[in-house]
Amino acid sequence: MIDALGQPQCVLVIGGGSDIAAAAVDRWVDLRTDTVILAGRNFKEMETVQSKLQAHSSVKVEIAYLDLTDHSSIEPFVDDAFDRFPDIDLVLLAAGQLGDQAEDEISPSRVEAMFDTNATGTAITLTAVANRLRRLGSGAIVVLSSVAGERVRRSNYVYGSTKAALDGFSLGLADSLSGSGVRLVLIRPGFVKTKMTTHLANAPLATTPDRVADDIVAALAKNRLLTWSPGAMRWVMLVYKHLPRSIARKLPF
Amino acid sequence: MTDSNDFGHAITDSGQPVVISGWGRSPYSSSTRIDFGDTPGRYRPETLARYISALPPSNRIIARGLGRSYGDASLCAGGRFVSPDDLSQTFDFDPATLRLRVSAGVSLDEIMRRLIPSGYFVPVTPGTRYVTIGGAIAADIHGKNHHKDGSFAQHVTRMQLVTASGSEELTPADELFWATAGGLGMTGIITEATIQMRRIPTSYMKVTTERTPDLEETIVRMSSKDEQFQYSVAWIDCLATGSSLGRSVITWADHAEVADLGRKQMRDPFGYSPRTRLTAPDMAPSWLLNRASIKIFNEAWYRKAPVHAETTETIPGYFHPLDGVADWNRLYGKPGFLQYQFQIPFGAESVLRHIIERLSGARASSFLAVLKRFGPGSPGPLSFPAPGWTLALDIPINDPRIASLLDGLDYLVAGAGGRVYLAKDSRVAKDLIPVMYPGLTEWAEIAQRADPEYRFISDLGRRLELRKLPEPKASLLGTLATRNRRGPN
Ligand SMILES: Cc1cc2nc3c(=O)[nH]c(=O)nc-3n(C[C@H](O)[C@H](O)[C@H](O)COP(=O)(O)OP(=O)(O)OC[C@H]3O[C@@H](n4cnc5c(N)ncnc54)[C@H](O)[C@@H]3O)c2cc1C
Numbered sequence: 001m002i003d004a005l006g007q008p009q010c011v012l013v014i015g016g017g018s019d020i021a022a023a024a025v026d027r028w029v030d031l032r033t034d035t036v037i038l039a040g041r042n043f044k045e046m047e048t049v050q051s052k053l054q055a056h057s058s059v060k061v062e063i064a065y066l067d068l069t070d071h072s073s074i075e076p077f078v079d080d081a082f083d084r085f086p087d088i089d090l091v092l093l094a095a096g097q098l099g100d101q102a103e104d105e106i107s108p109s110r111v112e113a114m115f116d117t118n119a120t121g122t123a124i125t126l127t128a129v130a131n132r133l134r135r136l137g138s139g140a141i142v143v144l145s146s147v148a149g150e151r152v153r154r155s156n157y158v159y160g161s162t163k164a165a166l167d168g169f170s171l172g173l174a175d176s177l178s179g180s181g182v183r184l185v186l187i188r189p190g191f192v193k194t195k196m197t198t199h200l201a202n203a204p205l206a207t208t209p210d211r212v213a214d215d216i217v218a219a220l221a222k223n224r225l226l227t228w229s230p231g232a233m234r235w236v237m238l239v240y241k242h243l244p245r246s247i248a249r250k251l252p253f
Numbered sequence: 254m255t256d257s258n259d260f261g262h263a264i265t266d267s268g269q270p271v272v273i274s275g276w277g278r279s280p281y282s283s284s285t286r287i288d289f290g291d292t293p294g295r296y297r298p299e300t301l302a303r304y305i306s307a308l309p310p311s312n313r314i315i316a317r318g319l320g321r322s323y324g325d326a327s328l329c330a331g332g333r334f335v336s337p338d339d340l341s342q343t344f345d346f347d348p349a350t351l352r353l354r355v356s357a358g359v360s361l362d363e364i365m366r367r368l369i370p371s372g373y374f375v376p377v378t379p380g381t382r383y384v385t386i387g388g389a390i391a392a393d394i395h396g397k398n399h400h401k402d403g404s405f406a407q408h409v410t411r412m413q414l415v416t417a418s419g420s421e422e423l424t425p426a427d428e429l430f431w432a433t434a435g436g437l438g439m440t441g442i443i444t445e446a447t448i449q450m451r452r453i454p455t456s457y458m459k460v461t462t463e464r465t466p467d468l469e470e471t472i473v474r475m476s477s478k479d480e481q482f483q484y485s486v487a488w489i490d491c492l493a494t495g496s497s498l499g500r501s502v503i504t505w506a507d508h509a510e511v512a513d514l515g516r517k518q519m520r521d522p523f524g525y526s527p528r529t530r531l532t533a534p535d536m537a538p539s540w541l542l543n544r545a546s547i548k549i550f551n552e553a554w555y556r557k558a559p560v561h562a563e564t565t566e567t568i569p570g571y572f573h574p575l576d577g578v579a580d581w582n583r584l585y586g587k588p589g590f591l592q593y594q595f596q597i598p599f600g601a602e603s604v605l606r607h608i609i610e611r612l613s614g615a616r617a618s619s620f621l622a623v624l625k626r627f628g629p630g631s632p633g634p635l636s637f638p639a640p641g642w643t644l645a646l647d648i649p650i651n652d653p654r655i656a657s658l659l660d661g662l663d664y665l666v667a668g669a670g671g672r673v674y675l676a677k678d679s680r681v682a683k684d685l686i687p688v689m690y691p692g693l694t695e696w697a698e699i700a701q702r703a704d705p706e707y708r709f710i711s712d713l714g715r716r717l718e719l720r721k722l723p724e725p726k727a728s729l730l731g732t733l734a735t736r737n738r739r740g741p742n
Contacts, residue, residue, distance in 0.1 A: 001716035004279040004324055004591050004679030005656045009716065031656060032682060087715070137270060137331035138282035138712065181272050181283030181330060221653040222588045223279065 001089055002140055006220030007032040008090035012081055014066065014125055015095030017045025019194040020144060022052065023213035024092060029059045037081055037088075039066040040095065068095050068121025069113065078128035082136075089139045090220075091129045093122055096144070096162075098196045104158040111158055118162030123169050130173055130182065137181040142216055143170045145188050147233055151241045154249050174225055185219045186226050187212065190233040205233055273334070276582050277323040277679055278589030279650055282330030282712055287314070289339055296342045296356075298413055298420035298444045301335075305442075306417040308333075310706035316340075316442040318388030319360060321381055323592045324679025325712035326392070326437045337385045340444055346373070351450045352410065357387035357443040362527070369525040369568065374453045374508070376408035380623070382527070382573050387443045392676035393435035393636040395643075397484040397506070397572070400628040404638050406434030407631050408449045416441035416703050425632075432699040435636035437675060439714050440703045455522040457509040458484075458571040464558045468499020468606055471624065472642075475503060479626050483507050484571075487624040490551045491646055492544070494613045499606070501624065502558040509565055518565065527569040532579040542584055542649055551621060585649045591679050593659055594645035596627060596637065597671035604669040605642055608662050612646070615658050622646035634692025634699075635719075637674045645677065656680070675713065683717040697722050 002008050009032050013021045016038025025036055036059055038046045043063065050061040066077050082088055096118045104110045126141065133139040148156055149163030167186065174184035189212045191203035207230050215229040228234040240248065274281035287304070289295035305314060313332030320327055327334070337358030345354040346368060353364065361375055362382040368374070377389070377396040384394065393406045402408075414421050414433055423430040433440045461482070465471045471487055479485045482505035489501045511522050518524070575581060582590070597604055612619070623645045630639040648655055663685055666673060672689030673681050687693045697720055700709075707720060714720050 001282075001325065001330070001712045002280055003716060004277060004589065005650060005653065007656065007680065031660075135331060137284055138280070138328075179269075179272055179283070181270070181281060218653045221650060221656065224588075 001087070002138065002220075003032065006140065006217070006223060008140065008220075009033055010035040010037075010085055010087045010089055012037045012039065012085070012088050012091045012129075014039050014068075014091065014093045014122075015144075016040040016049060016063065017042045018094035018144075019196075019209040020189070020192060020212050020216075021092055021094035022049040023209040024094075024142075024216045025049070026053060027213055027217050028090075029053055029057050033059065035060045035062075035085060035087075037062045037064060037085060039064045039077070039081070041065070041067050068125065069116040071116070071120060071124055074121065074124045075128040078125065078132060082132040086136075088132075088136075090142065091133070091139070092142045092144075092216075093125060093129075094144045095122065095125075096166075097159075099156075099159050101156045101158055114158050114162050115165075118159070119165040119169075122166050126169065126173055130177060133182040134177070134180045139182050140220060141173075141177075141182065141184045142220070143184065143186050144212075145170065145186055147188050147190050147228065147237050150188060150237050151248070153251075155251075171226075183223060184225065185216070185223075187216055187219065187229055188227065188233065188237075189229045190236075205230055205236060270331075273317070273320065273328060274589070275320055275322045275324050275327060275679065277591045277650075278582060278585070278587075279591070280325055280328070280679060280712070282325070282328050284315075284329045284331065285333050286336050287333050287339070296339070298415045301442065301444065302415045302417065302419045305415070305708065308708075310417075310708055312708065313710050314442075314708050315438045315711045316357070316387055316391070317438075318358070318385035318391075319383050321379075321384045321388065322392060322437075322676040324677065325716060326676050326678075327388075328712035329710075330712050330715075335442055337387065340385075340387065340442075343445055346450070348373075351452065353448045353450050354445065355386055355448060356445050357390070357412075358385050360385050361389065365525065365527070365568070368450065369453075369456050370523050372453055372523055373450045374568075376402060376449055376451055377405040378572050380573065381576055382569075383576065386446050386448070387438075390434055390443055390446060391436060391438050393631055393633050393638070394676070395625075395627065395638045397486045397625065399638055400479050400485060400626050401483050403628060404434075404631045404633075404636060406431070406633060406636070409434070410447045410449055412446040413444045414441045414703075415444055417706060417708060420444070428699055429703055431632045431636075432634065432696050432703070434631060435633035436696065436700065437635070437713060437719075438711055439709045439720060440700045441709055453508045454510045455508065455514060455518075456525045456568055457514060457518055457522070458506045458566045458568060459509040459513050460504055460506045460564050460566050460571055462559055462562045462564065463503045464555070464560050465501045465503060467497060468501075468609060471499055471501040471503065472602055472605075475624075475626055478505060481505070485626065488554075488621040489609070489624050489644070490555055491609060491612050491619050491622045492548050492551050493555075498613060499609050500555060502555065504571070506566075506571055513565060515565065525568065527573070527576065529579045530577045533581050533583045535580075535583055542586075543651075547619065554621065585647075588650040590647055590649045592645055592647050592677045593662070594643060594674040594677045595662070595666045595671055596639055596641050596643045596674070597666055597669045598639070598641040601641070601669040601671070604665050604671075605644065608644070608665055611658065611662065615655075619646040619648050634696035635675065635690055637672065637676070639672070641671065643674075645674070675717075678713065678717075681717070686717050686719065687723070693719065694723055 145167040146163040148160040149167040152160035219227040270283040315329035340358030484506040487501040
């Protein structure tokens with residue numbers, strides 16, 4: 001059961017190889033978590049996370065295969081996970097592809113793949129997860145969105161628009177969960193230095209997985225629906241959202 | 254949803270699950286109230302027992318009182334709860350024996366309103382009168398007279414407990430009685446109890462107040478003077494540091510005799526009119542209670558207290574000052590708050606000091622903390638009071654760092670042979686419970702015999718795995734060491 005400070009005991013991670021997810025789970029394991037289920041496509045990455053977690057604790061870590069582009073497999077996977085671990089009290093949705101804007105924007109099939117994973121796959125997952133948590137009457141869903149979805153930009157509009165879909169879907173879902181005992185926490189990180197972004201130049205207010213993880217832990221403790229990471233990103237985005245399109249288009253990031 | 258039972262009437266659950274929380278408003282979960290509708294005999298324990306046994310065992314159930322436990326003790330996520338309104342039929346006082354036979358959903362507030370004007374008082378009252386008999390027994394609550402009179406269940410002569418296998422009358426000679434006292438609803442549903450009330454000479458309290466400059470002085474005064482009074486408590490300013498660390502206002506009290514009363518009071522020596530003066534707004538911003546505002550409050554409160562004074566106060570004024578503001582828990586805003594209450598044995602006063610140092614040094618702001626000396630404990634394996642000191646303080650949930658601060662304090666408490674109060678808890682690490690409550694296994698075995706299908710498990714019980722029967726473990730210390738690699742800080 002999640003406690004008064006938002007500390008979970010049994011965590012299901014969708015996108016189990018993600019650097020941010022790994023950092024967040026690391027913190028929870030340090031606090032109260034004793035069971036973690038990592039779900040994703042890349043076993044090697046998930047095994048790295050697993051051995052890192054188990055190097056310093058007796059946490060039980062399971063690894064499971066889940067491909068978010070295989071849409072019909074998602075609900076059975078979620079149901080199976082909740083059947084086997086009926087005490088799951090937190091689901092962290094960290095799956096997503098960053099893509100490559102230059103190539104994506106001219107390739108219909110790459111656009112399809114981006115939406116399949118980042119938008120359709122996550123929306124299906126959230127729906128299946130919410131159904132199960134509603135029945136349990138408690139628990140938390142943490143969604144890693146992105147400031148890229150807040151105002152979709154010329155420089156990464158394929159990725160950005162998939163995150164816009166996820167962001168809007170999550171906010172609506174959060175409203176629908178009110179009265180269910182289940183909470184949803186939406187995190188909008190800025191530019192995070194991870195293995196997904198090593199090839200990219202640093203953007204303003206660049207942050208790290210560790211700092212985003214700290215913000216996730218804090219958002220859960222305070223039970224806050226919407227968190228920018230770093231916090232200053234909120235004000236940057238507020239300005240940015242209101243820039244005239246003609247100027248925004250020309251900004252380098 | 255409708256469940257038909259074997260006596261032909263349908264008992265409907267009142268539709269939708271509702272979100273409930275304890276007094277601290279965090280955590281919360283949703284569950285469905287069991288609604289007995291107008292089932293004939295619905296208030297009979299047998300009806301409730303049959304209703305429960307007709308449910309599939311996977312339906313968890315917990316009895317709820319007035320939700321004054323702070324954390325998740327009265328929560329049953331995804332399950333059902335019994336409302337105190339459905340356990341409120343009986344109120345039967347016998348002045349000859351001073352025994353009150355009363356339904357478990359009846360509150361101490363109601364008992365006081367009905368019996369104080371005739372000169373009778375409850376044997377134990379907590380800091381709020383808005384608790385039910387069920388909650389008082391299930392948490393085996395203590396009052397300011399614990400050093401003299403023990404805990405609530407020690408004044409219960411009989412109770413009725415309902416489980417899926419039926420309804421059972423229990424007396425203090427039964428082990429299930431003592432597993433239910435302090436068992437936080439996880440042995441079944443208490444429907445009724447008989448309480449040994451006491452006679453009081455007036456409805457007023459004769460109060461002696463002393464202000465102390467620091468913790469040492471507080472400890473010395475309480476240790477030397479508590480025995481002279483029936484009631485004793487100290488309010489500590491946990492924001493004071495340095496040479497003022499632990500400065501307190503101690504109040505000792507006895508029930509006032511008629512001769513102690515002023516002329517106006519003498520006209521109606523059993524007058525009793527508890528009032529709620531204010532109601533806290535629902536949408537209080539969470540910054541309202543911050544370190545600065547609380548510090549100002551604590552300072553003013555300490556300065557206002559006399560160095561030494563003797564006064565006459567009303568029962569609500571002495572016992573239930575917070576009840577004057579309805580819904581004051583909302584003042585902490587949406588994230589809610591928690592209460593940290595622990596006990597440490599006599600002889601470990603240095604640990605108490607160390608803990609207060611850490612609390613005052615940390616940025617965890619708190620109103621006055623309450624310090625009290627406990628006398629001998631009750632036989633309940635999960636009953637909280639045990640000889641020693643107990644400190645209770647409210648902490649707003651506004652900073653995730655309080656998690657590690659309190660984890661560190663838990664280790665100090667457990668290491669000193671103490672425990673945290675489960676009725677207040679919403680965050681302790683489950684590994685520490687068997688250390689803090691050595692009777693846990695014994696309790697879990699008794700609970701398992703009473704409820705072999707594990708129906709009566711609260712969110713607290715799940716979070717701390719209280720009902721889990723332990724597998725043989727190699728070394729408990731080994732587990733603690735691996736779990737918390739950063740260790741107690
Ligand atoms: C301002 C304030 C001051 C307080 N001061 C003190 C104090 O001085 N000393 C002290 O000991 N406590 C104190 N408390 C805590 C409080 O007394 C206990 O938590 C008490 O159990 C609350 O009773 P309730 O009726 O609200 O029960 P709830 O909070 O609703 O439930 C508490 C527990 O009792 C169980 N329970 C309730 N009814 C039944 C039943 N019929 N059968 C079986 N189980 C049942 C529940 O399952 C739950 O585990 C204080 C709380 C507040 C808010």
